[in-house]
Amino acid sequence: MTTEVVVMNRAGVALAADSAVTVDMGQSSKVRDSALKVFMLSKYRPVGVMVYNNASLLGVPLETAIKLFRKELGRTGHANLENYGDALVDFLENHRRLFPEVAQDRYFVAALEVEYERIADLVEKALASGVYGSGGEEEQETAAETANRVVEERLAFWEGLDDADYYKVDAGDIVGRNSGVVHGVIDRMFLGWTGLSDEARRHLYKIAENLVGKDYFPPDVFTGLVIAGFGEDEHYPVVQHLQVGGMYGNRLKVRPQTLHEVSDAVPSEVLSFAYRDMVDGFLDGISPAVFEHLGDVAAFIREMPVRALDGVAGIAPEAKEKAAEIILQESSRKAAEFARNVLRGARARRGQIDQAVEMLSLKELAQVASTLVGLSSFEHQMSLDREMVGGPVDVAVVSKGDGFIWIDRKHYFPKELNNHFFENYFDGVAEGDEDVVREEEEEETSDGE
Incomplete structure (x- = not known):
C-alpha cells in the first residue's frame, strides 16, 4: 500500500509519495521503505510520473520501463499532457524485448x-x-x-x-x-x-x-500511473491517471481515468491516490468511514422515534398510527436535513482548502503535498496494524518555466562518489546545447534520475 498526493494550481503541480513497499515472500511478506515511486518522465520537458500499487509490469520494474521510455523520448515534446501518457502506453505495447x-x-x-x-x-x-x-x-x-x-x-x-x-x-x-x-x-x-x-x-x-x-482489475495486481505536468500548448498543469491491468495479445490493458486540469474555472485541486482515507478525511473534515455509515445514521434518525412509539403502552392503535405518520414525516425531514448538512460541511471545507491552495507558491505546494503524505504515514504509525505507508517522502514540483524540480529525494548512493553518473547524465545532447545542459545539471538533485 502507499499514499501519493498531487497538489496543483496555476503556478504548477507538486507530486509526493511515501517509500513503503510490500514484498511478498511466499507464505509471508515484508514491508520495506526504499521504493522509488516518483520519476521524471522527460529530462527536458515539464512532465513527471508516479507509480502506485504494483510497481512492476509482467515482472519488469516500472522504474526500468519508464527510464527506457525517457531515453527514447529524448527532447521530443507533445502538445498536450495526455499525449505523453499515450506515448508511454505505445512504447510499452511495442517493446517486445521487455514484454515478449x-x-x-x-x-x-x-x-x-x-x-x-x-x-x-x-x-x-x-x-x-x-x-x-x-x-x-x-x-x-x-x-x-x-x-x-x-x-x-x-x-x-x-x-x-x-x-x-x-x-x-x-x-x-x-x-x-x-x-x-x-x-x-x-x-x-x-x-x-x-x-x-x-x-x-x-x-x-x-x-x-x-x-x-472484462473491465476488472484485481486489487493486488494492477498498476496505477499518475502523469502530471504540461504539454507544449498548455499553460496550466494537467494530471492524467491510468490504471494498467496487464498485457494480453500485445495490447496493454489500460483503463483511462478522469483527466484533471487546472483552469480559470478550476484554479486548484488536491488529489490523492492508493490509500486515500487520511488525506480525504483531512480535506473533507470527516472520516470516509463515517461517510460510509451516513445512510445508516440518517435511517436511525428517521425510524427510531417511530420504533420508540411502538413501545409505548396505553395508546389506542388508531391514535398511535396517526401519531406515527406525523412523527415519521418530521423525523424523515430531520434525517434528510442531517445528511445535507454533513455533505454541505464537507464540500465547504474542501472548497476552503481549494481556495487556500489556489494562492500557494511552488514551494508551498510541495510542503502541502509532503504534509498530506506524512499524515497518512503518521496514521499507520499509530495503528496496531502493519505500517503500509511510511519511509522517506519523495517530493517534486513541476512548473511550466522550470520543468521538473526535486524538492526531497532519497539517495541510494552518495553523490560525491559518483561523479561519472552526473557527467554522463546528458550524454547524446545535441551540439550547441551545452548552456542548457549546464543549467539543468545545476538544478538536478536526483541520485538516479
Missing part, C-alpha cells in the same frame, strides 16, 4: 491462478459455514454441490461486468492459445475436489476468458 509473448502468457497464467485461489477460498468459506456430518458419501456429495454452486456464482459475477472496450483483444483466441495450460491449472488448483462437474470446469474456463476481456 511468453512473458504475457506467463502473466496471464499467474493472474488466473490468483483468481482460482480466490474461488477456492470462497468454496472453503462456504463449506466452513455449512453444517456437515462426520463424513461419508453423502457429505462429499454436498461439498461437491457447494463447490459447483460457488463456481457458478463467481462466473455470474464476471459475466455481470462490463466489457473492457478501451482495448481491443480477442479473449477467446488468447485463452484458446493457452487452453492446455488453463486446463492444467484447473486440474492442479482444484485437485481433490471430487464431484466437480464438467459444467463447473467449463465455467472456470469461461472465467479465464473474462479475466482478459
